[in-house]
Amino acid sequence: MAKIAVLGYGTVGSGVVxxxxxxxxxxxxxxxxGIEVKYVLDxxxxxxxxxxxxxxxxxxxxxxxxxxxxVVEVMGGIEPAFTFxxxxxxxxxxVCTSNKALVAEHGPELLAMAKERNLNFMFEASVGGGxxxxxxxxxxxxxxxxTQITGILNGTxxxxxxxxxxEGSSYEDVLKEAQDLGYAERNPEADVEGYxxxxxxxxxxxxxxxxxxxxxxxxxxxxxxxxxxxxAYAEKLGCVVKLLATxxxxxxxxxxxxxxxxxxxxxxxxxxxxxxxxxxxHGNVIGDVMFFGAGAGKLPTASAVxxxxxxxxxxxxxxxxxxxSYEKLELGSAMEVERTFFxxxxxxxxxxxxxxxxxxxxxxxxxxxxxxxxxVTANMTEQxxxxxxxxxxVAGRIRFDKTTI
Amino acid sequence: MAKIAVLGYGTVGSGVVxxxxxxxxxxxxxxxxGIEVKYVLDxxxxxxxxxxxxxxxxxxxxxxxxxxxxVVEVMGGIEPAFTFxxxxxxxxxxVCTSNKALVAEHGPELLAMAKERNLNFMFEASVGGGxxxxxxxxxxxxxxxxTQITGILNGTxxxxxxxxxxEGSSYEDVLKEAQDLGYAERNPEADVEGYxxxxxxxxxxxxxxxxxxxxxxxxxxxxxxxxxxxxAYAEKLGCVVKLLATxxxxxxxxxxxxxxxxxxxxxxxxxxxxxxxxxxxHGNVIGDVMFFGAGAGKLPTASAVxxxxxxxxxxxxxxxxxxxSYEKLELGSAMEVERTFFxxxxxxxxxxxxxxxxxxxxxxxxxxxxxxxxxVTANMTEQxxxxxxxxxxVAGRIRFDKTTI
Numbered sequence: 001m002a003k004i005a006v007l008g009y010g011t012v013g014s015g016v017v018x019x020x021x022x023x024x025x026x027x028x029x030x031x032x033x034g035i036e037v038k039y040v041l042d043x044x045x046x047x048x049x050x051x052x053x054x055x056x057x058x059x060x061x062x063x064x065x066x067x068x069x070x071v072v073e074v075m076g077g078i079e080p081a082f083t084f085x086x087x088x089x090x091x092x093x094x095v096c097t098s099n100k101a102l103v104a105e106h107g108p109e110l111l112a113m114a115k116e117r118n119l120n121f122m123f124e125a126s127v128g129g130g131x132x133x134x135x136x137x138x139x140x141x142x143x144x145x146x147t148q149i150t151g152i153l154n155g156t157x158x159x160x161x162x163x164x165x166x167e168g169s170s171y172e173d174v175l176k177e178a179q180d181l182g183y184a185e186r187n188p189e190a191d192v193e194g195y196x197x198x199x200x201x202x203x204x205x206x207x208x209x210x211x212x213x214x215x216x217x218x219x220x221x222x223x224x225x226x227x228x229x230x231x232a233y234a235e236k237l238g239c240v241v242k243l244l245a246t247x248x249x250x251x252x253x254x255x256x257x258x259x260x261x262x263x264x265x266x267x268x269x270x271x272x273x274x275x276x277x278x279x280x281x282h283g284n285v286i287g288d289v290m291f292f293g294a295g296a297g298k299l300p301t302a303s304a305v306x307x308x309x310x311x312x313x314x315x316x317x318x319x320x321x322x323x324x325s326y327e328k329l330e331l332g333s334a335m336e337v338e339r340t341f342f343x344x345x346x347x348x349x350x351x352x353x354x355x356x357x358x359x360x361x362x363x364x365x366x367x368x369x370x371x372x373x374x375x376v377t378a379n380m381t382e383q384x385x386x387x388x389x390x391x392x393x394v395a396g397r398i399r400f401d402k403t404t405i
Numbered sequence: 406m407a408k409i410a411v412l413g414y415g416t417v418g419s420g421v422v423x424x425x426x427x428x429x430x431x432x433x434x435x436x437x438x439g440i441e442v443k444y445v446l447d448x449x450x451x452x453x454x455x456x457x458x459x460x461x462x463x464x465x466x467x468x469x470x471x472x473x474x475x476v477v478e479v480m481g482g483i484e485p486a487f488t489f490x491x492x493x494x495x496x497x498x499x500v501c502t503s504n505k506a507l508v509a510e511h512g513p514e515l516l517a518m519a520k521e522r523n524l525n526f527m528f529e530a531s532v533g534g535g536x537x538x539x540x541x542x543x544x545x546x547x548x549x550x551x552t553q554i555t556g557i558l559n560g561t562x563x564x565x566x567x568x569x570x571x572e573g574s575s576y577e578d579v580l581k582e583a584q585d586l587g588y589a590e591r592n593p594e595a596d597v598e599g600y601x602x603x604x605x606x607x608x609x610x611x612x613x614x615x616x617x618x619x620x621x622x623x624x625x626x627x628x629x630x631x632x633x634x635x636x637a638y639a640e641k642l643g644c645v646v647k648l649l650a651t652x653x654x655x656x657x658x659x660x661x662x663x664x665x666x667x668x669x670x671x672x673x674x675x676x677x678x679x680x681x682x683x684x685x686x687h688g689n690v691i692g693d694v695m696f697f698g699a700g701a702g703k704l705p706t707a708s709a710v711x712x713x714x715x716x717x718x719x720x721x722x723x724x725x726x727x728x729x730s731y732e733k734l735e736l737g738s739a740m741e742v743e744r745t746f747f748x749x750x751x752x753x754x755x756x757x758x759x760x761x762x763x764x765x766x767x768x769x770x771x772x773x774x775x776x777x778x779x780x781v782t783a784n785m786t787e788q789x790x791x792x793x794x795x796x797x798x799v800a801g802r803i804r805f806d807k808t809t810i
Contacts, residue, residue: 019548019690029615030547030728124545130691132537132545139544140529140537142435143424143711210434268697271676276810285424286535286699286708292673293694303691306548314726321719323435405681 002031002313005039005062007084008075009051012098012125013040015302016072017051020309027306031313038068041084059084063091070312072305073097082106089113089121094316096308098125098301104199104215107206108326115319122308122320127153127200128277130300131293132307137207137281138322144283146208150246150403153200155275155296156184156191157223157243161260162273165231165240171224183275193222194243198258201245204279205256208247211327213256219334221259230396232366233342233374239264242272244401253332261401262342268405280403288405335383340402343385344395346372357388376400407436407718410444410467412489413480414456417503417530418445420707421477421714422456432711436718443473446489464489468496475717477710478502487511494518494526499721501713503530503706509604509620512611513731520724527713527725532558532605533682535705536698537712542612542686543727549688551613555651555808558605560680560701561589561596562628562648566665567678570636570645576629588680598627599648603663606650609684610661613652616732618661624739626664635801637771638747638779644669647677649806658737666806667747673810685808693810740788745807748790749800751777762793781805 006013017037020027028034039062040054059080062068071088073095075081081102085095094114097103103110103123114121124134128151137146152158156178163174175192178184190196202215223243234241239262247256263270268290272278277295282288294300311320340361345354351373355363359378366374372395377385389397411418422442425432433439444467445459464485467473476493478500480486486507490500494515502508508515508528519526529539533556542551557563561583568579580597583589595601607620628648639646644667652661668675673695677683682700687693699705716725745766750759756778760768764783771779777800782790794802 023548023550023690026550027548030726032726131694132541135545136537136541139716140540140712141708142715143428143432143708145428145431283708285428285704285711287702287705289536289696289698291694291696294692297692299690300692303546303548303688306690307545310547311544318723321435321437 001034001036002069003036003038003067004070004072004309005041005068006037006072006074007041007059008073009040009042009044009046010074011298012074012301012305015298016074016305019299019302019306027310031310033313035309035313038065059087063087068093069316070094070096070309072309073099074305075099076101078102078105085110086113089117089119092117092119094120094312096122096305096312098305100126100196100199100203104202107203108212108324111322111324112326118317118319120312120315120320122311124308125301125304127203128279128291129155129295129297130303131277131279131291131295133204133279133291134207136291137204141281141283141286144286146281146283148246148248148282149201149204149208149279150244150269150401151201151204151279152242152269152272152277153245153279153295154191154197154243155277156188157197158272158277159183159275161223161226161241161243164226164228168228168231170228171226192224194220194258197243197245201247201256201258205247205254206324206329207322209254209329210323211325211329213329213331217331218256218258223260225396226260227396229366229369230398232369233344233364234262236364236366237262237342237376240270241398242269244269246401254329255332255334255337257334260398262398263401266404267401268403280405290405336381338379338381340379340400341377341385341397342374342400343377343389343397344372344374346393346395348373350392354392357391406439406441407474408441408443408472409475409477409714410446410473411442411477411479412446412464413478414445414447414451415479416703417479417706417710420703421479421710424704424707424711432715436715438718440714440718443470464492468492473498474721475499475501475714477714478504479710480504481506483507483510490515491518494522494524497522497524499525499717501527501710501717503710505531505601505604505608509607512608513617513729516727516729517731523722523724525717525720525725527716529713530706530709532608533684533696534700534702535708536682536684536696536700538609538684538696539612541696542609546686546688546691549691551686551688553651553653553687554606554609554613554684555649555674555806556606556609556684557647557674557677557682558650558684558700559596559602559648560682561593562602563677563682564588564680566628566631566646566648569631569633573633573636575633576631597629599625599663602648602650606652606661606663610652610659611729611734612727614659614734615728616730616734618734618736622736623661623663628665630801631665632801634771634774635803637774638749638769639667641769641771642667642747642781645675646803647674649674651806659734660737660739660742662739665803667803668806671809672806673808685810695810741786743784743786745784745805746782746790746802747779747805748782748794748802749777749779751798751800753778755797759797762796
């Protein structure tokens, strides 16, 4: 019987306890032995909850208990999670976490600590919730050189954009609805500003290329400036607006960005709606592959955490190799990247001049937006776009992503 | 440096050699050491091909060479592949194969042989070509009890059905075109009769439930009876026809079938077209998850085989546990399963009687098919459907699959 401790009895933590109980028998078969939650660390007590007898308030009780093989960290945030995880590894316990902030910030250090000690540090649930993506990248796509990863990695913003698209509602109204439904936090900044998505693409890109992408260096734009007007233009273009995170390799350089993009019906992520996540990967030999499912939620996320626990139990005393070194991956300059843009200009008189400046391939107008027009630009660098845009009163711009499968 | 032998220098075998060469450096990093092809077994010689110096015609040269760690079997068919694989395992070599016939027929025996010897028998490429699906089932969805697997698992038939749907061409014309393009064999029976798909769902179902599904016991229908008339009705119903393989658990019984199904735009496999494969899985905690990509083809399949080789090299002397016992999984009776059917009846005068017999919820007619009509039945068992159908001149029937995500 493997004994584990769960740090944090919030949504994911209670999900982990529930999944281990619900699927006790099948998990025991797959792990080779039973898995029992011995401790749950939380500041709170849970009187009446069956977990109450396992609640401890002092992490050192867990760290010092030699019976504990695996520690599950589902508290979120950097501290005290980072300190607790280090203590657990130092004490000879493998760690499974759903904490993308921790992994994006300290992944290679914690992986190295685990490796030195023949332990494991696993984080399947940190990206894509229940969708298996970390393990496939580590263990299934090993014959490939990955050339592109493009994903919808945040359920909250995808829910908001889907509702805006389908119902024509404003950003503010849909955000409020999402908050009422529990899909968005009261302070939604980490989601809507793209910070959560940015950390996730940093993790995936680091794993795909084997060295560390600093998430702070990834160009990141959120969805707070996307308006109903943008969706009206998008509809005319046969597109939807999605918050994409993408990294790709070109001429031996890796580029990464998190931003809203216009995508049309031929894009593999076009139908990934509501709180679902989807991740598209291109490898130089496998070609296109896509993973799709619930990107968040108590049980899907817990499913991924528990799968990691099972793997840790199966690999007691043996490190499962993960290729992610400290070495920093220098990202190519965002300004070099060539794209097509959609740009809105608040000056009807400037149409001819703008068409020329952006080498426009299409002009779009929307009824009711009579003091502006939209252009689809030619393929141009971000730099060239910025230079052209500086000459006009730009009401907004959204990049196109043209991935097809 | 790990040394391997490749049995069979056909499409997949030459792909394996090519992938190992193309991605030599990244593969070495991921495997922890270089991987070199020392022998290629084939009946033929390949004068002028760089592989010629490695060609051997006698498998025993490979079996007796203690330097060989991993044997790649990509010959296809049961014999001599089965004998060669057993010999390799007995000689202490791990085996990777793309051979679904071999895995469906002898999977548990070969897995047990590998386990006893601390070796590995891996077969990621046997289902879904390059799509990672065997490893996710084995190692990522371990916290879940799988309740449904539904897939488009054969690229050839999906290509044929996609073309018939999009171009209105006849089965015979599209088959010929597929043969000319190399997407279909000169003898297409294994694909178009559903035998290939059936073996693949047998493998996935065995892995999901941990015991052996005999593929011979899976109800299997191919696509040879699907006509342009069926597609005309499908279009009126807002559906496409897909060859699905599906297994699901209900009231502790597992049911499996391979057959053409009508699916509408809300189905997660609706947009899986041409030679692509898609696999939808539902687990009791993860919910819905989907995998999607190139289900066949030289390089995608080779990518999956080489990923297995990398895994074998990383796990030298250590068996990676796979839950698939000899124990036979008794499938529930096909006749018990409840579905909705689409049925075509060649007797306009029988309309009212048929509507009653099938508890029809919808009548469909197509211009030009004036001596018949189509009905969408109520939900009914296969048994009840068969009894009702016996009373009429039935021109065809296709089941509906109603999976939504």
